[in-house]
Amino acid sequence: MGRAYYSNTISSFIKEDLSSILGYLSLNHTNRSLEDLQKNAWVKQIEILKDELNGIDGSIYFEFQIPRMGKRVDNIIIVDDCVFVVEFKIGDDTYGKHAELQVIDYCLDLKNFHEGSHFVKLIPLLVATNADNSSININEVLEHRQVAKCNKSGIKDNIEKFLLHSKERINIDEWQNSIYKPTPTIVEAAQALYKGHKVEEISRHDSGKINLNKTSNYINGVIENSKRNHKKSICFITGVPGAGKTLAGLSIANERMLADEDEHAVFLSGNGPLVEVLREALARDFVLTSLENGEKVTKENAKRRTSTFIQNIHHFRDEYLKHNVEPTEKVVVFDEAQRAWTKKQVSSFMKRKKGIENFAMSEPEFLIDVMNRHEDWCTIVCLIGGGQEINTGEAGLEEWINAFEENYKDWEIHFSNTIINSPNYIKSVTQRKWLIENGTSETDLHLSVSVRSFRSEQVSAFVHELLELNLDNTKKIYSEVKKSFPIFLTRDMEIAKNWLRKESKGTERTGLIASSGARRLKAIGYNVKNEISAPYWFLNSSEDIRSSYFHEDIATEFDIQGLEIDRTCLIWGANFHLNGDRWNYQNFKGSKWQNINQEVSKSYLKNTYRVLLTRARQGMIIFIPKGSDSDHTRPNKFYEGTYNYLKEIGIEELF
Numbered sequence: 001m002g003r004a005y006y007s008n009t010i011s012s013f014i015k016e017d018l019s020s021i022l023g024y025l026s027l028n029h030t031n032r033s034l035e036d037l038q039k040n041a042w043v044k045q046i047e048i049l050k051d052e053l054n055g056i057d058g059s060i061y062f063e064f065q066i067p068r069m070g071k072r073v074d075n076i077i078i079v080d081d082c083v084f085v086v087e088f089k090i091g092d093d094t095y096g097k098h099a100e101l102q103v104i105d106y107c108l109d110l111k112n113f114h115e116g117s118h119f120v121k122l123i124p125l126l127v128a129t130n131a132d133n134s135s136i137n138i139n140e141v142l143e144h145r146q147v148a149k150c151n152k153s154g155i156k157d158n159i160e161k162f163l164l165h166s167k168e169r170i171n172i173d174e175w176q177n178s179i180y181k182p183t184p185t186i187v188e189a190a191q192a193l194y195k196g197h198k199v200e201e202i203s204r205h206d207s208g209k210i211n212l213n214k215t216s217n218y219i220n221g222v223i224e225n226s227k228r229n230h231k232k233s234i235c236f237i238t239g240v241p242g243a244g245k246t247l248a249g250l251s252i253a254n255e256r257m258l259a260d261e262d263e264h265a266v267f268l269s270g271n272g273p274l275v276e277v278l279r280e281a282l283a284r285d286f287v288l289t290s291l292e293n294g295e296k297v298t299k300e301n302a303k304r305r306t307s308t309f310i311q312n313i314h315h316f317r318d319e320y321l322k323h324n325v326e327p328t329e330k331v332v333v334f335d336e337a338q339r340a341w342t343k344k345q346v347s348s349f350m351k352r353k354k355g356i357e358n359f360a361m362s363e364p365e366f367l368i369d370v371m372n373r374h375e376d377w378c379t380i381v382c383l384i385g386g387g388q389e390i391n392t393g394e395a396g397l398e399e400w401i402n403a404f405e406e407n408y409k410d411w412e413i414h415f416s417n418t419i420i421n422s423p424n425y426i427k428s429v430t431q432r433k434w435l436i437e438n439g440t441s442e443t444d445l446h447l448s449v450s451v452r453s454f455r456s457e458q459v460s461a462f463v464h465e466l467l468e469l470n471l472d473n474t475k476k477i478y479s480e481v482k483k484s485f486p487i488f489l490t491r492d493m494e495i496a497k498n499w500l501r502k503e504s505k506g507t508e509r510t511g512l513i514a515s516s517g518a519r520r521l522k523a524i525g526y527n528v529k530n531e532i533s534a535p536y537w538f539l540n541s542s543e544d545i546r547s548s549y550f551h552e553d554i555a556t557e558f559d560i561q562g563l564e565i566d567r568t569c570l571i572w573g574a575n576f577h578l579n580g581d582r583w584n585y586q587n588f589k590g591s592k593w594q595n596i597n598q599e600v601s602k603s604y605l606k607n608t609y610r611v612l613l614t615r616a617r618q619g620m621i622i623f624i625p626k627g628s629d630s631d632h633t634r635p636n637k638f639y640e641g642t643y644n645y646l647k648e649i650g651i652e653e654l655f
Helices: 010-015 016-026 030-053 097-113 138-142 155-163 172-177 186-194 214-228 245-257 272-292 299-307 313-322 343-354 363-371 399-407 427-439 459-467 471-481 492-501 518-525 532-538 597-614 637-649
Strands: 006-010 061-068 071-079 082-089 120-129 149-152 232-239 266-269 310-312 331-335 378-385 412-416 440-442 487-490 510-514 563-569 576-579 581-590 592-595 616-623
Touching: 006 010, 006 016, 010 030, 010 061, 010 245, 016 030, 030 071, 030 082, 030 155, 030 343, 030 412, 061 097, 082 155, 097 120, 120 138, 120 155, 138 155, 149 155, 186 245, 186 440, 186 492, 214 232, 214 363, 214 378, 232 399, 245 266, 245 378, 266 313, 266 616, 272 299, 272 310, 272 532, 272 563, 299 510, 313 331, 331 637, 343 363, 343 597, 363 378, 363 399, 399 427, 412 427, 459 471, 459 597, 471 510, 471 637, 487 637, 492 510, 492 563, 492 616, 563 597, 576 597, 576 637, 581 597, 581 637
Parallel strands: 082 120, 120 149, 232 378, 232 412, 266 310, 266 331, 331 378, 412 440, 487 616, 510 563, 563 616
Antiparallel strands: 006 061, 061 071, 071 082, 576 581, 581 592
16 A cells, blocks of 8 residues: 555564664655654654564554545554554653544544455554553543553553454455545645645545546646647536535646646635635645744735635636736636526626626626636636525526527537536526537536545435435435434434534534524524634634534534535524425515515525535434424424424434
8 A cells, every 4th residue: 555654564663673664764754854853753653662562463554644634643553453543742741632633533534434444443542652651441442432542651551451352363465455535525625635635645536436536637638628729618517415526626726736837727616615714724734734844834924825726706706807807817617606696696796886887797607708808728617516506696507508608609618418417407408409519518527426425425315305305215215324324303402412522533523504594593592693704613623612513603504515514413494394295485584484485596495405414424413493382483383394204204313
């Protein structure tokens, strides 16, 4: 597998000269500015481990790579059926909370994504060389709810405690050569890509259906062809929720930025929270990396450097609205392009906010018009999520096709074959026919399997059938989904919160989510009108009351679309509830509910719940409040139908 700087059997490691081991480590280490400090740490580790592992039969690895996290584990020690994941803190006399969480995260990463580690004992071991030894609960450590902790003299004792119950030995060759199939969060992916990792290093590529690398290669081919032949082109990438569209877009923007700086490739999104979270995450990571390299960079400077990679589409729009010039950017990636505004919505916005009367273009048409100013070549990449329009005035894919049909017929159009096969993308048969006749269909431009939840790739299909009220299909898919992706139901909020806390380990993130239209949740203490700070909610630690971990602030569909967390509690509102055999769509105005009758508005609300039901990576619990006889806005009928439907599907209720 070649993922460690140094590996050997323990017996050979003990016999090998220190300088020889150090030579291997130094040869693979690229960070020259901290070389002396790092070498001293390695020397201490080698000396300690030579003493402590004497008489133990197994294998040892130094600086073992965890690509998804952009980190390296200090040591992996394999003995019998145990994999000890070791984090050293040389000179420390206390066990830091951050270090404990980090070593648990390493274990979880291996368990979830390294095929050879799925069913072995993974033991997180934190060594603070000058600390007091600490007692452990073996079962808690094996379940990754606790860390084994010791000083430099306690390593052998800890290893032997876990070997008392060991069974058959791990096949070392199979373990170290087994496949690593990571599924990073979009935040982790952005950080890794910005550091120079390729998409195939940080994402699953074990199946043609979910091969993001194929998609990236196809897009790169289109860009190079456009550049070589002086063409203007557009590519439409589609995919189910969580299939990796945003990851593909970030990868393309990053690859083009590295391939040719003069292309000024940029990732654009109208999703404000996503842009804020990614920018903040990149800036924080840049500061930490700079410190590790012996440099001091302020967060503001870091933000200035990273903001060129990810930008808000509205700032891009406003810049070229003010200046009728050829854009700097040759390659632009538009995330969630289905959410671009209709002509009516843009016209209203321009009149109210910009003082521009009679603006006559939709947002897709204006963005194409801006890129069309290039005299030579350019490429637009649009990331399209079918059935994810969640707000008034969002145009969907049709508005993009309209623009080409009417005004930009010299552009080359490349589109996912799914676009012409599914009404989720284009409802008009005439428009689909035009696209077939004037564009190029490509299977590699559709990402068909959700990889947000590495536990179950069928979650998005389950959610679709659930929302369409196809009971038999929903029950059938759920019977498979629940084997690896736990879904529970409750009427008690404390039970929901306790489940989130109990199930999550290390830094696995949990949080409460709800529809922005679920206004009467305020009656039970959850006000969806209270705005969250997305960077704090998604990035801050469990000690910060503003973070998702505290289960106080609620993220709505606008906050969480395009992002994800490990486990969610979806608080189901009365705005979308089952009434007999159909969904009832409501909007709260003043002091009462009003029925939503427009089909497009109904579609937005259903898509809101589609987004909310597909945000969890590892499991979710659905909380359905109880009605109130004393509150006319919260009668039992607004909740019981939905509750009974979910029970009929077979979702287990927690009491």
